Amino acid sequence: MARPAVVIALPPSESLPVSAELREAGFELVAVEEPDELVATLASRRDVAVAILDGEADEELTGEYWFALQNAGRPIPALTVLSAGAYQRMVEMDDDGSGNEYFTRPYTAESIRWRVEAMCIRRETVDDGSGPVLQAGPVGHDGWSRRATVIAVFNPKGGVGKTTVATNLASSLQARKGKSVLLVDADTVTGHVTTSFGIEAVRTVADSWRDETEGGPAESLTELASEHGSGLRVASLTDSPIHTEVLEPARVAAAIAAARRGFDVIVVDLHPSYSTLNRAIFEEADRILVPVTPDVPAIRAAVQLRDVAGALGCRERLSMVVNRANSGVSVADMERTVGMPAFAQIRSGGLLFVRAANEGRTVIEMFPRERITSDFDTLADRVLGVSAKSEPAVKAGFRLPSRARVAARA
Numbered sequence: 057m058a059r060p061a062v063v064i065a066l067p068p069s070e071s072l073p074v075s076a077e078l079r080e081a082g083f084e085l086v087a088v089e090e091p092d093e094l095v096a097t098l099a100s101r102r103d104v105a106v107a108i109l110d111g112e113a114d115e116e117l118t119g120e121y122w123f124a125l126q127n128a129g130r131p132i133p134a135l136t137v138l139s140a141g142a143y144q145r146m147v148e149m150d151d152d153g154s155g156n157e158y159f160t161r162p163y164t165a166e167s168i169r170w171r172v173e174a175m176c177i178r179r180e181t182v183d184d185g186s187g188p189v190l191q192a193g194p195v196g197h198d199g200w201s202r203r204a205t206v207i208a209v210f211n212p213k214g215g216v217g218k219t220t221v222a223t224n225l226a227s228s229l230q231a232r233k234g235k236s237v238l239l240v241d242a243d244t245v246t247g248h249v250t251t252s253f254g255i256e257a258v259r260t261v262a263d264s265w266r267d268e269t270e271g272g273p274a275e276s277l278t279e280l281a282s283e284h285g286s287g288l289r290v291a292s293l294t295d296s297p298i299h300t301e302v303l304e305p306a307r308v309a310a311a312i313a314a315a316r317r318g319f320d321v322i323v324v325d326l327h328p329s330y331s332t333l334n335r336a337i338f339e340e341a342d343r344i345l346v347p348v349t350p351d352v353p354a355i356r357a358a359v360q361l362r363d364v365a366g367a368l369g370c371r372e373r374l375s376m377v378v379n380r381a382n383s384g385v386s387v388a389d390m391e392r393t394v395g396m397p398a399f400a401q402i403r404s405g406g407l408l409f410v411r412a413a414n415e416g417r418t419v420i421e422m423f424p425r426e427r428i429t430s431d432f433d434t435l436a437d438r439v440l441g442v443s444a445k446s447e448p449a450v451k452a453g454f455r456l457p458s459r460a461r462v463a464a465r466a
Contacts, residue, residue, distance in 0.1 A: 059083050060105035062172060063094060065121060066137065067110060074108065077165035078172060091120040098128040105176050108168065111138035111158070122156070133175055135159060135168070157339075170306035174340065177313040204238070204316040207439055208341035210326040210334065211348065212364075213357035214246075217379040220409060221347045221402065221435075222325035223249060227418035228429070228436040230288045235320040235440070238281060240312065241292040242337060243327040244300045250292050254416025255282045261311070262294040265302045277315040286421055289319075305336035312340050321439070330364065338370045343439065347377045347402075348394065350384030358394045375399035377435065400435040403428050 061084040064071050075085045086104070088094045098104060107125055111118045118136065125132045134156045159171060209222040226239040241249035250258045264275045281289035293308065294300050315322060324341070326334050338344060344365075348358045358376065365371040376394055378387050381401035391397055405419060405428045412422045420429055 060176060061086050061101060061103045063088055063097060063104055063107040065089065065094070065107065065109050067113070070110075070137070073165040074168050077169045081169055081173070083172070091117070091124050094121055094124045098124065098132070102130075104128075104132055106133055106135055106172050108135045108137065108172070111136035112161075133157065135171060135175060137161060137163070137168075167304060167306045170304060170310045174306065174310040174313045177310065177316070204319040204322045205343070205439070206312060206316065206322045206324065206341045208324045208326055208337055208344045209347065210328070210338075210344055210361075211346050211354070211357060212328050212330065212361055213354055214328045216347045216349045216354050216357075217402070218328065218347050219243070219247075219249060219252075219325050220405075221345060221377055221379060222323050223252070224418050224420050224432045225345075225435055225439070226288055226321075226323040227286055227420040228432040229321050229323070229439070231286050231420055232424075232433055233436050233440065236318075237288055238277065238315055238319045238322045239288055239290045240277065240322060240324045241290070242308070242324050242333070244294050244303065244333065245297040245327045245329075247292060247294075247325065247327070249325060250282065250290055250295075252413050252416065253284050253290060255284060255290060258282055258292055258295065260292045260294050261308070262296075262300060262302050265307075266299075269302070277311050278318045285416075286418065303333060305331075305333040308333060309336040309340045312337065335368060338368060338373075341370075341373060343375055344370060344373050345375050345377050345399070345439075346396075347379045348390065349380050350378065350386070350390060352385070355385065355390060355393055358396075362395055377402060380404045400431070400438055402431045402435070 059082040062078055063086045064075055064078075065088050066074060071087060075087070079085055084103075086097055086101075088097060094107065107121065109118055109121050122134060125134055135158070136156065137159045139161050157171065157175060159168060207225070209218050209225070211218055222239065226237050229235045230237040239249065241247040243249075259280055261277070261280060264272070264280055268274055277291045278289070281291040284290055293303055312322060312324065324337055326337060346358060346361060348354050362371065362374065365374055374396060376390070376396040376398055378390060378398045378401045380403070381387055381398075382403045387398050387401060408419050408423055408426060408428065412419045415422060419426065420432060423429055
């Protein structure tokens with residue numbers, strides 16, 4: 057199956073290695089040096105999927121390239137390469153909503169390749185009708201028409217119930233909402249989703265990709281995922297925080313994008329850091345759930361995330377989930393201090409979580425009649441955009457003292 061064409065307008069020193077990497081992956085490359093050449097290429101070819109541009113040497117020239125892509129009569133995104141210092145200027149110029157993306161220097165040719173893969177996946181099909189973009193096995197009857205919602209669960213502070221929210225949300229979506237769910241343990245340092253689920257002999261993404269470099273077969277997240285007793289599919293990036301160099305961030309994001317066609321929802325549990333891997337997954341996520349416990353350190357971390365997310369371009373996708381909402385600082389004070397409304401509230405589960413973990417199950421499975429299970433059902437409904445049945449508000453805790461409130465904003 058033919059792969060799409062990629063237009064490259066980069067300096068020769070970068071164009072050569074990038075072209076070689078993309079050609080090795082099966083893409084056809086079209087090099088252009090002037091906007092007129094791009095216009096002529098787009099007029100004569102319907103298989104151009106992405107244009108890779110230099111956004112630093114000549115901003116006016118870059119703008120002309122963008123104009124040509126906008127007027128091609130079909131959506132063709134640009135992947136613009138530039139320095140971190142030039143990033144903000146180019147983002148302000150780009151307001152056409154065409155799905156343009158950016159890549160900062162320095163970079164590797166392989167990382168560009170995986171970003172192009174992800175962008176092609178999001179386009180879903182080649183305009184000339186030649187079929188799915190990726191070289192892969194047969195696509196099912198609904199194939200590329202399905203696009204899972206990707207939910208990342210993240211907070212830069214540990215101990216706020218991030219994994220608890222991820223696992224029980226995934227369980228509610230699968231067992232109680234009838235959705236097909238993939239749960240990805242992307243915490244490469246302290247991830248223990250498969251262990252807590254009692255899933256043994258897991259083949260991780262890192263295992264697979266290391267084998268692939270030695271001639272093994274390419275395996276997707278769907279193929280690597282293990283099935284939990286609840287029906288959930290669970291995939292883990294790694295079982296060791298030491299050997300993670302094979303987990304190239306852009307490729308991980310591309311793998312998640314490729315898995316969209318096989319599920320209704322993908323829930324990704326992340327490590328509490330602003331790593332390049334997490335930032336790549338932020339870009340792929342449709343919503344980023346931020347579990348926050350009602351205590352000053354957790355609130356400070358959420359305020360920091362709110363500000364950092366603005367610089368990362370994902371602030372509008374943040375949704376605060378107040379965990380252990382019936383103890384500590386009131387939800388109203390948390391909303392005012394963090395600057396985000398509470399997307400959902402999860403009450404304290406106490407020993408229920410311990411008992412469920414000891415059985416390798418979730419609270420959703422073991423305690424379907426408990427109020428905390430209703431909290432997760434409400435969260436699942438909101439993730440799905442369903443109007444949930446009105447639940448009594450979780451009883452608020454003490455109000456945030458003024459001194460602590462000031463400290464939380466610091």
